[in-house]
Amino acid sequence: MNPLLAQFLAEAADLLTQVDEGLLQLERDPGDPELVNEVFRAAHTFKGSSGLFDFPELTRLTHAAEDLLDAVRGGRLALDSGMTDDLLAAFDLIRGWLAHVTAHEQLPASAGADAAGLITKLRAPLGGEPAAAADATPARSGASTIDAAPDWLDQFDAEWLEETASWLVTTSATMRFVRYTPDEGCFFRAEDPLHLISQVPALAKLGLVQPAAWPPPADFDEYQCLIGFVLATRAAVGELNYLFRYVPDQIETVELDGTAIRRHLAGEAPATPVEEQMAHVAEAVAGNLELARDAYDILAAAQRSLNVDTPSGPRLAAVAHSVSAAAAALGMPVEAGEPDLESLTARVSTLLDSAPPPPEEPVAPPPPPPMAAADRGRADDPGGQVGTRILKVDQEKVDHLMELVGELNVAKNGLTFLADAAEEEFGSRVLGRRIKDQYSGLHRIAEELQAAVMDVRMLPLSVAFSRFPRLIRDLSRRLGKSVELVTEGEDTMADKDVIEALGDPLVHLVRNSLDHGIEASPADRVAAGKPAAATVTLTAVADGDAVIVEIADDGRGIDPDKVKRKAYEKGLISEEELEAMGDTDAVDLVFRPGFSTADQVSDLSGRGVGMDAVRASVEKLGGTVTMRSQLGRGTSTRLRLPLSMAVTQVMVISVAGQRFGIPVDLVVETVRVHAAEIGRVLHQEVVVLRDEVVPVVDLARALDMPWTPDPAADRAILIVSLHGQRVGLLVEQFHREVDVILKPMEGLLAYADEFSGTALLGDGLVLLVLNMKEVLNLAARAQ
Amino acid sequence: MPLELNETTATLSGVVTVDEVEPLAAWLRITDKPKVNLRRCNHLHTGALQALLLFQPRITSSPTDAFLATQVLPLLRGSSGGPVLPESEPP
Numbered sequence: 001m002n003p004l005l006a007q008f009l010a011e012a013a014d015l016l017t018q019v020d021e022g023l024l025q026l027e028r029d030p031g032d033p034e035l036v037n038e039v040f041r042a043a044h045t046f047k048g049s050s051g052l053f054d055f056p057e058l059t060r061l062t063h064a065a066e067d068l069l070d071a072v073r074g075g076r077l078a079l080d081s082g083m084t085d086d087l088l089a090a091f092d093l094i095r096g097w098l099a100h101v102t103a104h105e106q107l108p109a110s111a112g113a114d115a116a117g118l119i120t121k122l123r124a125p126l127g128g129e130p131a132a133a134a135d136a137t138p139a140r141s142g143a144s145t146i147d148a149a150p151d152w153l154d155q156f157d158a159e160w161l162e163e164t165a166s167w168l169v170t171t172s173a174t175m176r177f178v179r180y181t182p183d184e185g186c187f188f189r190a191e192d193p194l195h196l197i198s199q200v201p202a203l204a205k206l207g208l209v210q211p212a213a214w215p216p217p218a219d220f221d222e223y224q225c226l227i228g229f230v231l232a233t234r235a236a237v238g239e240l241n242y243l244f245r246y247v248p249d250q251i252e253t254v255e256l257d258g259t260a261i262r263r264h265l266a267g268e269a270p271a272t273p274v275e276e277q278m279a280h281v282a283e284a285v286a287g288n289l290e291l292a293r294d295a296y297d298i299l300a301a302a303q304r305s306l307n308v309d310t311p312s313g314p315r316l317a318a319v320a321h322s323v324s325a326a327a328a329a330l331g332m333p334v335e336a337g338e339p340d341l342e343s344l345t346a347r348v349s350t351l352l353d354s355a356p357p358p359p360e361e362p363v364a365p366p367p368p369p370p371m372a373a374a375d376r377g378r379a380d381d382p383g384g385q386v387g388t389r390i391l392k393v394d395q396e397k398v399d400h401l402m403e404l405v406g407e408l409n410v411a412k413n414g415l416t417f418l419a420d421a422a423e424e425e426f427g428s429r430v431l432g433r434r435i436k437d438q439y440s441g442l443h444r445i446a447e448e449l450q451a452a453v454m455d456v457r458m459l460p461l462s463v464a465f466s467r468f469p470r471l472i473r474d475l476s477r478r479l480g481k482s483v484e485l486v487t488e489g490e491d492t493m494a495d496k497d498v499i500e501a502l503g504d505p506l507v508h509l510v511r512n513s514l515d516h517g518i519e520a521s522p523a524d525r526v527a528a529g530k531p532a533a534a535t536v537t538l539t540a541v542a543d544g545d546a547v548i549v550e551i552a553d554d555g556r557g558i559d560p561d562k563v564k565r566k567a568y569e570k571g572l573i574s575e576e577e578l579e580a581m582g583d584t585d586a587v588d589l590v591f592r593p594g595f596s597t598a599d600q601v602s603d604l605s606g607r608g609v610g611m612d613a614v615r616a617s618v619e620k621l622g623g624t625v626t627m628r629s630q631l632g633r634g635t636s637t638r639l640r641l642p643l644s645m646a647v648t649q650v651m652v653i654s655v656a657g658q659r660f661g662i663p664v665d666l667v668v669e670t671v672r673v674h675a676a677e678i679g680r681v682l683h684q685e686v687v688v689l690r691d692e693v694v695p696v697v698d699l700a701r702a703l704d705m706p707w708t709p710d711p712a713a714d715r716a717i718l719i720v721s722l723h724g725q726r727v728g729l730l731v732e733q734f735h736r737e738v739d740v741i742l743k744p745m746e747g748l749l750a751y752a753d754e755f756s757g758t759a760l761l762g763d764g765l766v767l768l769v770l771n772m773k774e775v776l777n778l779a780a781r782a783q
Numbered sequence: 784m785p786l787e788l789n790e791t792t793a794t795l796s797g798v799v800t801v802d803e804v805e806p807l808a809a810w811l812r813i814t815d816k817p818k819v820n821l822r823r824c825n826h827l828h829t830g831a832l833q834a835l836l837l838f839q840p841r842i843t844s845s846p847t848d849a850f851l852a853t854q855v856l857p858l859l860r861g862s863s864g865g866p867v868l869p870e871s872e873p874p
Contacts, residue, residue, distance in 0.1 A: 187830055194829040195828070195829070198850045205854075206858065207858075208836070208858045217838065226833060227833050
């Protein structure tokens with residue numbers, strides 16, 4: 001792929017996130033000019049960079065979004081949730097396109113059609129000036145509509161204009177007139193306007209737009225473009241749009257026929273050129289029923305909005321604005337005044353009654369276009385991003401680096417064995433010590449290297465949290481609940497693999513909270529004495545070498561009795577368990593496979609695969625899930641995850657002569673007890689430790705390895721904790737703890753669930769790391 | 784070399800790029816009654832055109848390039864008002 005395009009795609013992802021976040025915040029706090037500016041700038045940058053590539057639909061769509069945002073920024077429009085929806089939809093569409101571009105380096109074939117609808121929607125709130133908008137949009141459809149003659153036509157030689165007009169009238173032909181106002185700094189971007197113009201096909205006439213006043217020669221800056229051009233051509237609008245595709249905001253294109261030019265020439269002489277020109281615009285409007293129809297649609301939409309939403313404040317002002325603009329377009333200008341709901345409603349109905357669609361005689365012009373000036377200002381906008389000193393590196397490279405660090409660790413560990421060999425086999429203590437010295441130096445460097453690489457892989461939790469504002473907004477709207485999201489500790493760091501793997505479980509938990517946790521309607525909440533808007537809190541805190549993520553809601557909580565009954569009905573627990581189970585254990589039942597408390601299954605969550613899938617995926621990461629709930633007060637789910645999955649600390653033990661690894665996280669303690677202290681309860685061997693009965697599993701038997709312990713020796717028992725329960729493992733011998741890079745079981749061994757993976761030890765031995773949950777299941781089955 | 788600067792005459796030839804704008808403007812600034820020969824000029828950078836428009840040198844011979852001759856030269860002539868030698872008009 002073209003490196004420029006690759007960089008654009010990388011940047012685009014950031015920009016899209018920025019726009020998404022900004023829009024959501026903006027919807028909550030519509031008045032914040034800083035926020036509007038931020039979103040606008042992101043959209044503007046997007047449009048600018050997209051122009052570098054041949055994606056005209058992308059540029060057009062971002063341009064439309066940018067125009068809307070510009071209107072919001074200028075205070076001409078108030079952003080409402082409808083507009084936000086459209087804007088979000090536009091950027092969602094762009095996201096989809098970019099995914100396609102990433103794969104195929106071109107936009108999907110349907111891009112044009114998809115964009116057209118959205119562009120219309122985005123432009124609708126700006127509907128007050130549809131003609132202006134169309135003029136300012138160079139990429140409008142090539143329909144042969146005759147535009148109003150703009151006043152910059154004066155830049156052409158009058159005599160030539162007269163001749164051309166006669167010719168065009170005679171031949172009933174049209175010509176395209178372009179005004180090109182290059183940006184002052186365009187030379188620095190290697191633009192040469194004159195060169196561009198020299199490429200215009202069938203150029204009929206070139207005119208010059210001189211600056212209002214030339215600077216004195218001494219102050220003249222030759223690198224500042226002060227001049228502009230007007231040109232007349234027989235080239236089609238499409239050709240012009242293509243040619244000027246990189247500077248669409250600097251050109252203005254109109255299509256004129258002889259009559260329009262003559263009118264312009266005639267209108268120039270009297271002292272009222274503006275009115276004359278307006279009349280021409282009206283003429284153009286008359287020929288353009290579409291505009292009138294648009295205006296009528298806007299009025300109808302305004303009426304609906306007034307009847308349904310009863311808007312107020314800035315929203316009402318926006319409606320009033322579009323109504324008066326539409327009225328003006330229909331030829332029935334209304335006096336601008338302080339809008340209030342009733343008078344506006346009345347006005348809209350009067351207008352609709354008196355203007356049957358399609359209207360017959362639209363007379364008055366739309367307001368004169370202020371767009372050109374705005375565009376000029378925007379071109380100078382320092383909206384570009386200040387480059388940050390951040391290196392973007394492909395994830396695979398970092399992963400590879402991590403692997404190499406792992407290999408280095410293994411190779412390094414080999415030195416200790418070499419030192420032992422030097423001492424024992426070759427009898428050189430000195431050499432053995434020197435090798436150990438070397439080892440310790442190497443060890444320090446390897447540790448630091450590993451820490452550095454791990455640090456590179458660290459991402460803030462905000463990456464995992466970033467999708468939730470949007471998710472919660474969408475879900476709460478769909479469910480008709482009012483939900484506030486609070487996130488805390490987004491800057492807590494964790495390994496990228498953890499963050500990535502965290503995404504799905506979190507989405508599931510948040511969905512569950514919204515769907516089941518929070519009361520069905522705000523009224524229920526108020527009745528329960530809680531604020532109408534529910535709060536969902538996402539918290540992340542670092543806890544040693546783990547990170548704890550908590551999802552809490554202040555909803556109705558889990559009813560332990562209901563959960564127990566349900567579990568009993570579904571046959572998940574026995575009758576005795578039903579009687580004996582405490583509330584905490586009852587809440588934990590929701591994690592059992594096949595459990596779903598929702599009375600009816602919704603499309604959001606509650607397909608009965610919910611919480612057990614969450615627990616399974618978190619445990620796969622080496623983490624744990626616990627849930628606490630207070631009936632009527634809310635539920636909180638706590639995920640505890642290792643900071644990094646790349647390096648696992650395991651404790652090496654041996655059973656029947658073979659070594660195995662057990663994740664250190666699970667290990668509680670190692671004890672040696674006398675053989676006589678191991679008792680039996682029913683079929684289960686147990687040991688009593690500090691007044692607690694701990695079942696003991698003979699690991700050798702569970703793994704089907706023949707081994708008879710020496711009856712005289714003490715028993716080595718490793719106490720592990722799994723799901724809060726302690727289990728003792730009878731092993732042969734304890735060894736040291738090692739850091740290993742765990743490789744999953746593959747190929748022929750992939751079926752072996754009792755092992756979570758293999759690791760290579762420094763002496764070349766392959767260590768099998770046990771998956772304790774499965775091993776205990778095996779042991780249970782063996783009895 | 785697209786730009787040859789003499790005491791009173793500048794000869795522009797080939798493609799005049801943005802690199803030639805600065806020396807050309809500097810020359811025009813210090814030269815009294817400058818003259819510019821455009822005959823062999825194929826393209827004029829916008830910056831160069833702008834400099835010619837501001838300092839209004841006398842165009843001693845018009846370009847043979849069709850676009851420059853038919854579209855750009857009239858702009859220069861229109862603003863400077865200086866006569867162009869008749870024999871240099873393209874057919």
